[in-house]
Amino acid sequence: MGKYVLVVDRGSTNVKAVLVDVNGKETAVSSCPxxxxxxxxxxWWEQDMEMIWExxxxxxxxxxxxxxLPEDILGVFxxxxxxxxxxVGQDGKPSRMGIxxxxxxxxxIQSGWIEDGRYGKAVETVKMPFGTGAPLPLLAWFLQQEPEEFKKIHTVLFSKDWIRYKLCGVLCTDRTEASGAGLMDLSKNDYAYEVFRLLGLDAIIEKLPPIHLPHxxxxxxxxxxxxxxxxxxxxxxxxGAHDTAAYPFGVGTIDSxxxxxxxxxxxMNVVPVKDLAGAPAGLYHTVPxxxxxxxxxxxxxxxFDLMIDRLCQHExxxxxxxxxxxxxYLEDMVLSAPPTGILFQPFVFGHAFNSSACAGFYGIRNWHTKADYMRAVYEGxxxxxxxxxxxxPDYGKFESVWLIGGGSQSRIFGQMFADITGLKVKVPEVKEVTARGGALAALVGLxxxxxxxxxxxPSEVAVEYTPNPKLREFYQKKYEIFIKTLDMNRGVWDELNQMNLGGLS
Structure with a gap:
C-alpha cells in the first residue's frame, strides 16, 4: 500500500478519520457519530469531552x-x-463538559459589551465578530456566574486541540483557531492582550495555550x-487547523x-486574500x-436540521x-413545489451581528403546503x-463558488446557490474537503x-450549476424583501428574545 496522512476531522455531528495519499487523493473514510x-x-450546548475522544x-x-496499516501513516493532522x-484541568482531564x-x-454579557461600545473596539482589533459561543464571552460568563468552575480551568482548548492533546500529550493551539475565535491581534501575530484588558479578562491570559502554525x-x-x-x-x-481555515485549501486553490x-x-463563505482591508471578518489561512x-x-x-426536526417528524x-x-425524501418533495411568496428568515441561532435575531416565516397563506414551507427554508x-x-470586499469579481459541506449534495441547494448568487457553482469531486485541506497542509509540514x-x-468538479435567468430575476426581487424584513425586525427581535429568555417572570 502507499503512504498517507491521517486526518481526524471533528464535527459536532460526526468525527471522521480520513486517509489522503501523497498525491492529495482521498482513499478511505471512517466515521463515528x-x-x-x-x-x-x-x-446551553455541550458535549462530553471524553466522549469526543472515544x-x-x-x-x-x-x-x-x-x-x-499503521506503518503507512506518515503523520496525523x-x-x-x-x-x-x-x-482542561491541572490534571490534564476535562474540568467540565465541553461547550x-x-x-x-x-x-x-455580549449584549452589554455591544451597548457600552467595547465589543466594537474589540472587533476592530481581532478582525473577527465573535459570537456568544466564542471563548471571550464564555470565559466572562464563568468569571461572573461560576467562578469556582473558572478556577478549575488550567488550559482552554478547542475541539481539535483536545483530540491532538490526547494523541500526543501537547497542550497548544494554532493561529487559525485562535484568530477564528477572536483571540488574536492579527497586526501583532499574537494574542490580543489589549482586548482582554478592555473586557476585564486579564485572568484568562494564563489559561491560553501556546500558538503554532498548522503544519x-x-x-x-x-x-x-x-x-x-x-x-x-x-x-x-x-x-492542525480550524476547519474553516482548512476547507478552502481542500479544493486545491488559493485563487481570490x-x-x-x-x-x-x-x-461560512470564505475567500483567500493577502490583505483583510474592508473585510467583515478575517482569520489566518492554513496557507502562510x-x-x-x-x-x-x-x-x-x-x-436546516433543526427545522426538519421541528416540522418534519411525519416525513x-x-x-x-x-x-x-x-x-x-424532502428533496423529492420540494422539487415538485414551485417558488412561492413564502419568505423564511433563518436566524434560529441568532445573527453574526445581532445575537437576538430570530427565525420566522412570512407570507404564508391558507393554500400553502408543507412542501412550500420547506422550499422557503431552503431559500432562506x-x-x-x-x-x-x-x-x-470585491464580491462582484468572484467567478465561481465552490460549494461544499453536507448541503452541497443537494440538487436544490446547488441550483438555488446559482440562481440566488448569480454565480457558477462547482461541487468538488472530493467529499471530505476539510480533511483534504488539512492533509495538503500536512504534506508540506512533513x-x-x-x-x-x-x-x-486542484480537485475535479463533480457537478456544476449555472443560474437560471428567470429564477435569478425572481430571487433578486425576493432577496430585496428578505433584506427589508431583516431590517424591520431588528427592534422586534430584541423584545421577542427577552420574552424567550424571561418567560412569564
Missing part, C-alpha cells in the same frame, strides 16, 4: 479495519469546528494513544476569485502569507419506511449565505512538498 449535544439549560478513537480504528471551548460554538449562555509537527503519538487508536507510537502529530461556501452546521476574508453564521445546515417516519434518508438559508457573501504552491492540487 458524535454525542448529541446536551442542553441542560436554555441556550468517538475519535473509533473513527481511527475504523480506518485500520479497512486493511490499512487534526481539524475541527472552532469556537466554543474545551476546558460548543452554538452555545448562547453568554448572550447578555508544524508539535509532538508524536504517545504509547497510551497508540494502544487506544492502533496508530504506531512515535507517529508525527501536526498542530474563487469563493468557497460551506453548507454545514455553520454556513494569506488570510481568509470570511462572512457567515450558524444558520445553514444547523438551521422522517415516511422516509424511514421507504428506506430513504429524510434529506432525499441560501439567502442568508448571499447576505454574507455580499459583505465580502516535507513531502516544498511549499503550499506545490501542494495546491
Amino acid at each position: 458524535s454525542q448529541k449535544p446536551v442542553s441542560l439549560k436554555p441556550g 468517538n475519535s478513537v473509533q473513527a481511527i480504528r475504523g480506518i485500520f479495519s479497512k486493511g490499512y 487534526v481539524t475541527g469546528q472552532g469556537n466554543g471551548m474545551m476546558p 460548543l460554538s452554538l452555545d448562547s449562555r453568554a448572550a447578555e 508544524e509537527i508539535v509532538g508524536a503519538v504517545t504509547g497510551q494513544a497508540a494502544m487506544e487508536t492502533g496508530l504506531n507510537e512515535g507517529t508525527p502529530v501536526l498542530c 476569485k474563487q469563493l468557497v461556501s460551506v453548507i454545514g452546521t455553520w454556513g 502569507g494569506y488570510f481568509l476574508s470570511i462572512a457567515g453564521d450558524g444558520n445553514s445546515g444547523g438551521c 422522517k417516519a415516511e422516509a424511514k419506511e421507504k428506506d430513504l434518508s429524510v434529506y432525499q 438559508i441560501v439567502m442568508g449565505h448571499y447576505y454574507y457573501i455580499r459583505l465580502i 516535507g513531502i512538498y516544498e511549499g503550499y504552491d506545490k501542494a495546491a492540487i
